[in-house]
Amino acid sequence: MREKLIKISPKDNLLVALADIKAGESVTYQNETYLVKNGVQVKHKIAECDFQEGDVVVMYGLPVGKATTFIAKGEVITTKNVIHHTGGFSSEASEYKWTAPDVSDFKDRTFKGYKRKDGKVGTANYWLVIPLVFCQNRNIKVLQEELESQLGYKHKTSHKINLDVLKEASAKGASAEEILKMDVLNLNSEKQFSPFFPNVDGIRFLTHEGGCGGTREDAIVLSKLLAGYIANANVAGATILGLGCQNAEVKYINGFLEEFGVLGKKPVHILEQQQSTSERNFIAEAVKLTFAGLMEANEFKREDTPLSELLIGLECGGSDGFSGISANPLLGYVSDMIVTLGGGALLSEFPELNGVEQNIVDRCIKTEDAEKFSNLIKTYAQRAVEAGSGFEANPSPGNIKDGLITDAMKSAGAALKGGASPIVDVLDYTEVVSKKGLSLLCTPGNDVESTTGLAGSGANVILFSTGLGTPTGNPAVPVVKVSSNTVLAEKMSDIIDFNAGTIVTGEHTIREKAIELLELIIKVASGEEMVKAENLRQFDFIPWKRGVSL
Known part of the structure; x- marks a missing residue:
């Protein structure tokens, strides 16, 4: 140093x-x-x-x-x-200029992706099994146990707990103090299966607590989010389980699939339990339809694809005092590289744009986008105040402990994930990306709610910066975890994919690390390298109900 x-x-x-x-x-x-x-x-x-x-x-x-x-x-x-204190902002943009990074070394590079009938390209090939309503969660779990175990999708875990050691010691009269000193990790003890469908990267089972009760608006938003997941280029198709009387109606799902341009272009099988003669028959029918869908999904093979088909989601969580110095500007530089190569990037977490609003407004190409962003963030801030809180309450105890003591300080560093490229579109929650370049997506600052939204809006790879460490992953999109500091990268090596800490120490420049990170992204997008969240089966899915969530 x-x-x-x-x-x-x-x-x-x-x-x-x-x-x-x-x-x-x-x-x-x-x-x-x-x-x-x-x-x-x-x-x-x-x-x-x-x-x-x-x-x-x-x-x-x-x-x-x-x-x-x-x-x-x-x-x-x-x-x-x-x-906490920020400067003011207006929806009127000032003149904005930016200098695109040199991407000549990546101009003709490709990744091996899955080309879909709607023209999009996925970095993975998943089949989804989704509940329309929370009362189908148990049936989803039954399907998961049967399909994963019998079709070879149970990954070898990095550790397995061996309780036999403790049971035997207890039977022999071991004390609690002796028990605490024993090793119960049975490393690499689970058998590695080979998938029956080699071109299908996995079957992903989503569960949630919505679909009925609450407001009708909640059910419609959930339906749109689920349709966005099915429309994601990483998804080949889906099996959907409903009860039959839930607020999240089948007509909503089909309507949004049509809006997103995938209705009839991907196999989607919808079953309602109230139309079945028994739960046993309901599960059996779901298994057969899923198997048939997997046969169709298995026909897809990876093909060489230009990097312009990458759509990078940008996320941070468990931020520290170095996040805004290393990991976040690194993500921003990579975002600018992807945009320059003709691809797309998606910046979320509106509470963490508090204080940088004028910069965002200035970067909007269209006046209507600047106005939409201004209205969205003002409404969000007002709802927080009405709930007795505010954006100033965003920093977590961990953030504060590691030096981010105001939301404006946290936001100024967090916003760097979006790089410096112009903003081509502003999306409300569950709206799907339709343009190349950098888009904004209104989500909470909550890690999982925001990451869930990024995947639902079309990201096919997510870059996730962290300074304190978080295991967050996603069921439909690989999440590349980037550490802001070397101590974290070494301490939590089982969840960190990339170390940006050498930027802080001066060993590397942001550009040098950006080139290295883009190489990793290409490997992940090509299926050549598995992210740590995938290896740990960390598939987090939490829909946002549009209430106040910071």
Whole structure:
């Protein structure tokens, strides 16, 4: 580590600690000396100058807080001396220019994808088994147990718990203290099966708590989300189980499939239990229809495909004080590369665009998109206030502990995932991407709700940055987990796919790591490398009910 402090933007009046600094230690940065009286932990910030009460705190070149008391130069910034604050914005865009990255080395590169009848290309070939309503979750689980075990889709897990060791020790009179010292991990103990359908990458079973009760709007939104999953290029077809009287009606699913241009172009089998003579016959019919669908899905084979068919979802979760320095700008650079190559990128998490709205507005190519974004985020913010909260409540305890003490500070770093390319479209939740380039998608900041939305809107690969670590994955889209720091990458190597921590230490530039990450994306998109979430069978699916979720 060459420095202990770093300043991200010339406009900033905060410095980020790149290492722990002891109380009373003097640290020099760019010929200026800072006395850190109380010490500062790595990733946290110190004042570059004296702040008076009410002074605006700036980071990433943007207002991210306001001093609530006098803060001396070199003093640590905390929730006790700084509160959330952002600058204002309007829906009127200023002139915007950007410089596209050099992608000459990737111009003629391809990945091996699955070409669908609607013209889209998938990075995987999945069959979905979906409930229209929560009371079908048990039947989904029954189908999962039978189909996965008998068709060879039970992956070898990285670990399996061996309770026999503990049972035998207990029977022999072992104490609780002795039990706690025993090794119960039986590594690689589960048999690896070979899929009966070699060209089908997996059968994915979604469960949820919706489809009935709640509001009719909730059921319609859920139907549109499920239709979006079926329309995703990574999906060959689906088996859908309903009861028959639920609010999420079959007509909604078919209507949205037609809207998304896949009705009749993908096999979709819908069964309703109230039309069956027994649960046993209902399950048997679902098994036969799914098997027939898998036969059709197995006809697809991977083909060389230009990188312009990549649609990258951009997500972050468990962010830390380094996320905005390494992992998020790295994702942004890769996003710009994909866009320059003719592909698409999708930026979500509207609560984490709080404070950078004007930059987003300025980047919108069309006035109507700038206005749509402004209306969506203002409405979202107002609903949060009406619920007795607000965007300022977005940072989690883990975020704050690792140096992200205001939502504006978190958002300014999180927004970097979207790179610098112009914005070609603004989508509300469950709307599907229809244009190449960078689009925005209104979702919560909640990791799984947002990732669920990205897949439902068409992403065929998701890049997920994290500084604290999270196992989040998705049933329909491979999720590439990018660590902001090397400590996390080494500590949680079973969930991290890529380490961006060497950007913080100065070992690599963002461009160097972006080239390396794009190479990994190509391997993942070609089925040559499995992401860690897939290996751990971390298939998270949580629909957003459009309530207040930060």
